[in-house]
Structures are given as C-alpha cells and as structure tokens.
Amino acid sequence: QESTSSQMLAYGKQLLYKDEIYDYEARMREIVALTRDDVMDAIASSFDFSKIAVSSVGNLKKQIEL
Numbered sequence: 001q002e003s004t005s006s007q008m009l010a011y012g013k014q015l016l017y018k019d020e021i022y023d024y025e026a027r028m029r030e031i032v033a034l035t036r037d038d039v040m041d042a043i044a045s046s047f048d049f050s051k052i053a054v055s056s057v058g059n060l061k062k063q064i065e066l
Contacts, residue, residue, distance in 0.1 A: 010022055
C-alpha cells in the first residue's frame with residue numbers, strides 16, 4: 001500500500017468502516033510485532049496443502065525441487 005491512491009483508500013476505509021482515523025504508526029507496530037509462529041498459524045488455517053499446485057514460467061537453469 002505504498003501508492004497515494006492505496007493510502008487514500010486505506011484511510012477512507014478505516015474512517016468509513018470503523019469511524020476512526022487510520023494510525024499508520026500503530027499499524028507498523030502491529031506488523032513488526034508479528035512472530036514466525038503468527039505467520040505459520042495463519043498459513044495453517046488458510047491453506048490446504050493436500051491441494052497445492054505449483055507452476056513456473058521462464059528459463060530455468062536447473063529443475064525446481066520441492
């Protein structure tokens with residue numbers, strides 16, 4: 001969300017949906033506070049790895065090993 005329009009949308013949504021001013025510094029503190037375990041928990045609850053598929057386009061120097 002680095003572009004001006006993305007920032008504008010984030011600020012507007014926060015004000016419309018939560019009736020509060022978007023606090024960029026607070027959001028950065030929340031992101032910095034994330035741990036590896038937080039990320040792994042989100043991945044585990046969001047993805048079904050029994051249905052995973054991978055594709056690649058381009059010139060590969062060697063085979064991709066999974």
